[in-house]
Amino acid sequence: MTDIKEFGEFETAWCPGCGNFSILKALKSALSACDLSPWQVLLVSGIGQAAKAPHYLKANVFNGLHGRSLPVAIGAKLANHELTVIAESGDGCMYGEGGNHFIAALRRNLDITIIVHNNMVYGLTKGQASPTSEQGFVTKAQPHGSPSAPFNPVNIAVTMGTGFVARGFAGNREHLSGLIARAIKFRGTALVDILQPCVSFNHVNTFKWYKERCYELPENFQSENRELALETSLEFGEKIPLGVIYENRKKTFEETFAVLQKGPLYTQLHEKKALQNVIDSY
Amino acid sequence: MTDIKEFGEFETAWCPGCGNFSILKALKSALSACDLSPWQVLLVSGIGQAAKAPHYLKANVFNGLHGRSLPVAIGAKLANHELTVIAESGDGCMYGEGGNHFIAALRRNLDITIIVHNNMVYGLTKGQASPTSEQGFVTKAQPHGSPSAPFNPVNIAVTMGTGFVARGFAGNREHLSGLIARAIKFRGTALVDILQPCVSFNHVNTFKWYKERCYELPENFQSENRELALETSLEFGEKIPLGVIYENRKKTFEETFAVLQKGPLYTQLHEKKALQNVIDSY
Amino acid sequence: MKREDINILIGGAAGQGLVTIGQLLCRTLINSGYEVVVTQSYMSRIRGGHNTFTIRAATGKIISPRLGIDILVALNEETFHLYRHKLSKDSVMIIDDSLEYEFPNTIAVPFKSLSAKLYENTVALGVVASLFGINEKSILPVMKKFLGKKKAKYLNDNKTAFQKGLDHGNKNHPGNIIDLAPVSPDSQKMMMNGNEAIAVGALAGGLKFCSFYPMTPATSIVLNIIKHADEMGCVVEQAEDEISAINMAIGASYAGAPSMVATSGGGYALMTEGISLAGMTETPIVIAVAMRPGPATGLPTRTEQGDLDFVIHGGHGEFPRVIYAPGSIEECYELTQKAFHIAEKYQTPAFILTDQYLADSYRGVTPFAGDSADPIIAGNRPEHENTPYDRYEITENGISPRLLPGHSKHLVVADSDEHTGDGHITEDLQVRIQMVDKRLRKLTGITNDLLAPEYYGDDNPDILLLCWGSSKGAVFETVRLLQKKGIKAATLHFSQVWPLKPDLFMKTLVNAKEVFCVEGNATSQFAKLITRETAFVINKNILRYDGLPFTPEYIVEKLDL
Amino acid sequence: MKREDINILIGGAAGQGLVTIGQLLCRTLINSGYEVVVTQSYMSRIRGGHNTFTIRAATGKIISPRLGIDILVALNEETFHLYRHKLSKDSVMIIDDSLEYEFPNTIAVPFKSLSAKLYENTVALGVVASLFGINEKSILPVMKKFLGKKKAKYLNDNKTAFQKGLDHGNKNHPGNIIDLAPVSPDSQKMMMNGNEAIAVGALAGGLKFCSFYPMTPATSIVLNIIKHADEMGCVVEQAEDEISAINMAIGASYAGAPSMVATSGGGYALMTEGISLAGMTETPIVIAVAMRPGPATGLPTRTEQGDLDFVIHGGHGEFPRVIYAPGSIEECYELTQKAFHIAEKYQTPAFILTDQYLADSYRGVTPFAGDSADPIIAGNRPEHENTPYDRYEITENGISPRLLPGHSKHLVVADSDEHTGDGHITEDLQVRIQMVDKRLRKLTGITNDLLAPEYYGDDNPDILLLCWGSSKGAVFETVRLLQKKGIKAATLHFSQVWPLKPDLFMKTLVNAKEVFCVEGNATSQFAKLITRETAFVINKNILRYDGLPFTPEYIVEKLDL
Ligand SMILES: Cc1ncc(C[n+]2csc(CCOP(=O)(O)OP(=O)(O)O)c2C)c(N)n1
Ligand SMILES: Cc1ncc(C[n+]2csc(CCOP(=O)(O)OP(=O)(O)O)c2C)c(N)n1
Ligand code: SF4
């Protein structure tokens, strides 16, 4: 276990009372619980309030474009699979603009962790509906309520047979930290969707709203049971389950790439003889 | 029932023996069965072999960009919901480049029909793996086999509670035609994923391969039963079910937009008084 | 001494309500008959940080922000520290009474004791009001308009807070030093910023469909359309990404709804493939691009004119486009309206190129005449067409008859591939040449229809300042400043930046002794564009790329005369 | 009469195997010591339609395709109808014996009786071979190389078919009329097309990661990398779309793998936001753009040079980039390699701008020296950096020390927002200015490192032909044609089209009597770029935009001398 202080303390640009603070804390303690030091970790984010998180702890950071954290994370992981790679962003970033990458990432099963601060709203752009907003959620951009059915990322991830699928709640920080630690340790793509109150723009799905609904799955929840996981992943209403909902260890993408067995790509300068062979094959 | 001859006969740019021919025929007879005339129909496609289909029958046509048939179809439907709008394209176009639009379209539930010629390969670009290619599928671009788990569109669509979800097979043309007709008549977003042999680039999932596995769901299959639908949608291997797997009639997107109750948008020129009111509100 | 031109800077953290009181004050000043120009500067966050809302108010015509602070309203301590040294001896400072200050003209306000935290901003407003002799009577209707939709208690509490501030201000007035000279009240004027004017211009042009993905500083265009969508018969849809937004809009336009998208640089980047599609399928479409400093995410809430080259050249392949760059609120309205007409007439993309500064800059504006605005009618009349109908008939002016699908029995076929007259895919290379030529022939008409740049200032000037888009105001006022110094000066402002027609301005360039180009980027994009189109070289560039708009003072300093 | 330069056009439907026999013939001709230039023209379909594979073979140096058909190989009837009237009296036509013809030099081949349908192409190859005295001995090793990986039966059946064709040809030889003059055999040469050379150049440059989404005519770059990926220690990943491709490559490059993407116009459009990200985060990245005619899907399998402007200006905001436009197979190799070095040195995007014609144009090429190619080493040495390490340290040349994440205890922070030296997000507007300046200062070094355009021809020419990229060969040969006509002619070819350094070529422009710009687009993009950068006006443009490459004959005709 590394000292959590290694990850530092920084001023943030978040609103007081925002759920992001405890997610950040939970992430730091998860990293320390995983015995990781800042230099071993790469945090990749997109753009949004959640996406600023990597600036608020010590680590290698790539804070890229809105919606594009996953491709960057995947490229980096393939280039150097010794890095602990975490893609972290908001619901709009991951499931909206980045929806296609999300689906594709789950299909790939690289050993990366996906952390989504899911506040069911676009925070940074001041409160439009996000893919996870409830149907009928009223905003300035959706005065008649969000017209589309919400996207249930946990359900989709389980359906697609993702390696590791968990739901956390910013209000249950210790529990959340445990989930993140397990996700990081899991070998394969791990999703942690985190319910996060946004005090500025989501006055429906508030801390209280979540608190009343969320319950922690029991320790002995059979997360390898796909049917149970599917059923549990659909539960989102009066009751909202928290915990590791699904685990499915299978070969990772990296494990199938022979080239990667030889170490990070930057260590593998090609031999000139190999190049000459290539040239001579034409 | 309109005369199928109204939809004409055209030369195609497809390979002899391709599954696209019978899909085209099935679509024409479905349109005629729905009593539609060419001018009432708008076919929107992307780019690929499948996406050429709209050029081979008479209809209004918008053959747009690779991956972008759905947004165009949605825009057109919102502008003129009196049109019968069908988005038609290949698996790469719809589920690959267009994956984000596919997911978003299912969430929206407009009254459009999505027809996917699913040959489990990129045809027009000469045989790379597509999102529906089986894991391990060997191509020139994937010499060690496609590394990702395949995307099961029928399963995802049912999971997301899509209005109408069906699977057809190019080899069962009459049956397929019936599915397309039902999809067109269905009020809400309807997906028809069609298994299509590609004689040039898919030598694994051949006509014979499909024929051996596909079976038609019984007439009395309870397509309103979501659990049954979920289970059935997961079946894709030794046995592959064909038919309407799920039906879920709910309010369409158009039905919730008050403005659209007044007819197609081009008929609704604004009143100058309304404009002046807007101006005066500043 | 009565002043004729004052600058009021309200500073504080996001969430302190500085925009609210800025708007209230601004509207009240407009009602009183003053000219105003607002500059908003804010950080990319929802709470905290440091934002400003600056109102320049004057008795005569002003069209630009300027340097200097006459009244500083510090809603928090940071604002006090940031600006206390920027005050002149005649300035007034309004701060919390817990702060230590040496500045004489200070109104120290016991915010905490006067009001709850939520209403401190309104207390401050009351204090400012006291300086102008604005009283409850003039502010009340404004408060009602802006806050009336909220709970009644909120409005009442605000009234009380305002009164407390007013009283405190009146009691602690530091003298008559900042009084604005009186003008005759004119409550007819609208208070409108650039993005609101684009929204209303779009509606006036006949907008029926708008798809978008939120992106600062373009989002407020769409929010303003949404506000009026029901009454104006408009459909607005939030898309899953910008690619979807542009393709939806193209689909809607194809099917007969005059359509628009609004975005900023990064979103525009994602739309470029779609813009090429509109070019190929000859689908009318209006694209508003509100610029902010790049590359990538850059400074997402600040201003810049850095995407000109990209907007001119974005999209693969070659096709005509039209780009307007409004320089005022009125131009935002008029040019957006015009963009719809031009897009429809030439069946090609038309752009409104604006930026964060203009987007957020409130001004007092004479109300537009709603009935002189004709909405476009999409498409041609089907009964005039032969069967089979050729969507892409080769014509002399390059414009083919555009019918709407489902409007008649004619089939309307559009294709992103090269196509024959009937819209169907072709690989006939002779047809290819004809179609390229046809599409590009539209440029002749477009060039005939283009807007001449606006000239202002002395004939045969010693200094000619070229500018485009939002920097118009600052440059026009610079000319006045220079003239006051006895320098023969003029400006040429381009509110259409593409295409260019050298005939319309070559003489002007040649007649000036020295030509400068003033633009908000680091690589002199417009100056180079002028060279590209005319071979006239402009080496003297006045550039700004720190995220803030031009002011006359900034330009004069850089001119280094 | 022995010929020194002949043009062989093989035409047929997609799926008839014309590329296969084209490659076999081409390789055999190269082995025999001839120079070859291949032009491939094909439709956007897998079977049917009409495609051609044209081999120009010569005894001396050639670098361009040319007009005219000396040998027509018609694999189907359509080819016969399309080209029978384009033959000259000395041409030879090889057709099916069921067709009616009047042309004297015809070899009518009873394809159906000689072979199964699958091998008709090889029969045709045998017939062609007979014309050059190519025998089984010279073709067999070539067949093995190209077809050896397929089933043994397939190779054997091909051999038989070849022999049948050869025999038939020998028996029905129309005379000695098309014989190529003999040259000394040289089997050392590679047969390589532009895309293969880009792939090998990338590997030579140190490529370690390539992500892509298939798009003609760029896909074959990636397929060639994949072919060698295992032996070269490369990871290649097909992305879900082009946006993912560019962002993956940026992620990989950030983490230390020299990275590349390859696409065409539409895919490039989708990548422009990512390119801006690379500019902002100063991540080295190589982007190959293989052009085809637009807008939108256009003519997806043909050639054009229509995306120059878009590639120069694509991406929002301002940042340096480098664009190479190779004019030969050798340049494809060398410049791609160089692109990796320049991208790494200046930590910014570098482009290879090619097109379908060059992509598919096989030539005989002297093998590259693998050991003179040094792969780049990504990033700086961590031990030289202080703690805390500043990824974006302000430096005089604009280049900051680039470390790799996880390579040392130094933390590497990259941000798409404007950032301070340590890489973290900032809204400090003074830092903004410093960072813009720092990024743009890299242009000084880039300009010093740039490639001078290549001059060929007479001094002080009457006619100077400017060109860039793939049209090099046609323009160089045009100069020779003009010189033969007694005209003083020269050309200036730009293999780097951005940035430009006028010092390197202004004299040349000024010294020519008349300057023409030859380019494959409709709007004279390069000519206008020259004006933009130099104020030198080029009004005489020789353009082509029908999807086909330039030939010397086309240029001479348009020169209209
Ligand atoms: C291409 C692009 N489109 C749009 C934006 C504007 N944008 C910034 S953040 C954001 C939404 C953020 O929502 P979410 O990801 O849920 O994060 P949150 O702020 O709620 O934490 C948007 C739309 C952008 N930066 N880039
Ligand atoms: C933006 C963009 N990327 C890539 C392409 C190239 N492309 C054309 S068709 C195609 C794949 C087609 O596969 P699919 O949709 O499955 O259709 P099929 O040909 O198999 O019917 C691709 C990648 C393109 N036209 N545009
Ligand atoms: S806007 Fe919402 S999500 Fe963003 S920091 Fe504020 S409370 Fe948190």
Ligand code: SF4
């Ligand atoms: S490539 Fe495949 S999908 Fe395309 S036309 Fe040929 S057989 Fe059909």
Ligand SMILES: [Mg+2]
């Ligand atoms: Mg969010």
Ligand SMILES: [Mg+2]
């Ligand atoms: Mg396919």
